[in-house]
Amino acid sequence: MGKRKRLAANAIKESRKTQYSATLKGIPSSPRKMRYVVDLIRGMEVNRALGTLRFSAKAASVPVEKLLRSAISNWEAKNDRKAEDGELYVLRALVDEGVTLKRMRPAPQGRGYRIRKRSNHVTLFVGTKNDK
Numbered sequence: 001m002g003k004r005k006r007l008a009a010n011a012i013k014e015s016r017k018t019q020y021s022a023t024l025k026g027i028p029s030s031p032r033k034m035r036y037v038v039d040l041i042r043g044m045e046v047n048r049a050l051g052t053l054r055f056s057a058k059a060a061s062v063p064v065e066k067l068l069r070s071a072i073s074n075w076e077a078k079n080d081r082k083a084e085d086g087e088l089y090v091l092r093a094l095v096d097e098g099v100t101l102k103r104m105r106p107a108p109q110g111r112g113y114r115i116r117k118r119s120n121h122v123t124l125f126v127g128t129k130n131d132k
Contacts (some may be wrong), residue, residue, distance in 0.1 A: 022071035
């Protein structure tokens with residue numbers, strides 16, 4: 001590895017030490033449905049986001065709520081203190097496409113219809129507003 005790449009890699013590693021995130025992989029719902037839920041909480045204060053997820057009618061809000069609680073506890077573990085009200089925010093939230101399981105369903109006249117069972121990966125970053 002060249003010197004420039006090594007320096008860039010070390011800079012990325014150092015910046016990740018100050019980021020507080022949680023990742024959930026292989027959630028069995030389509031990324032489009034998950035993005036509706038994640039868009040609701042992006043940029044919100046974490047206590048307000050937890051309330052929004054708690055009372056959301058979407059089924060995808062349950063794993064996102066669990067993930068947000070995990071990200072908050074990661075922040076608390078790295079900082080050795082509890083988060084105060086109005087301190088933590090959802091800085092970034094990413095929804096990526098996961099593995100798609102391809103299945104066949106019997107159809108009339110000897111045909112088969114394709115069923116795509118999609119999954120997704122969600123990553124949440126929490127922090128204080130001045131962290132950026």
